[in-house]
Amino acid sequence: MNRPMLVEKMVDVIKKLPGVGPKMAERLSYHILKMPENEVEKLLDSIQKARQRIKSCSSCYNLSEQDPCPICSDTSREKRILCVVETPQDLIAVGKVKEYNGLYFVLGGALSPLEAVGPKDIRIDKLIKKLKTDNIGEVIIATDTDSKGEITAIYLAEIIKKLNIKVTRLGYGLPMGGDIEYADEVTISRAIAGRKEM
Ligand SMILES: [Zn+2]
Structure with missing residues (x-):
């Protein structure tokens, strides 16, 4: 049986991270699906804030x-x-x-x-x-x-x-x-x- 399309997409994105193979991406994806929603929000928020605010010192x-x-x-x-x-x-x-x-x-x-x-x-x-x-x-x-x-x-x-x-x-x-x-x-x-x- 195939994975739901949204899970498939999540696995595709996560496996692009360095050192993360398809198996690990799948494991992380299913882990995230089991996490409480507010924990997922915290995770996404911290990634987004860091990405937006952290810059290279000139x-x-x-x-x-x-x-x-x-x-x-x-x-x-x-x-x-x-x-x-x-x-x-x-x-x-x-x-x-x-x-x-x-x-x-x-x-x-x-x-x-x-x-x-x-x-x-x-x-x-x-x-x-x-x-x-x-x-x-x-x-x-x-x-x-x-x-x-x-x-x-x-x-x-x-x-x-x-x-x-x-x-x-x-x-x-x-x-x-x-x-x-x-x-x-x-x-x-x-x-x-x-x-x-x-
Ligand atoms: Zn500096």
């Missing part, structure tokens, strides 16, 4: 309700150190490290020759522009430790060194091939403390 491209974001507006932060990450989730992970008190820049991805992601597809031009105007003394490259993150780090280091800005890369301790987002606070803290000049 200075660091972190996601925030404010522009500039609270990190960029925080006058107690060390403004001459910039930590470059791939995604807003990576920024959150580094942000848990209390010893780091500098600013951030979110690239919006990593270079990937295999997937045809080039310098124009991530915010490299915007980063260079920021470095030229904001008087940054050190850039800490905290891209992932997989091949895409490494390629991106090497590419960025070449450009940044030409601007006479110190470039460092997170030191040992981070698992190779890993995502900064999933590294724990202690590991990132050690990696920042042990950062090496590129």
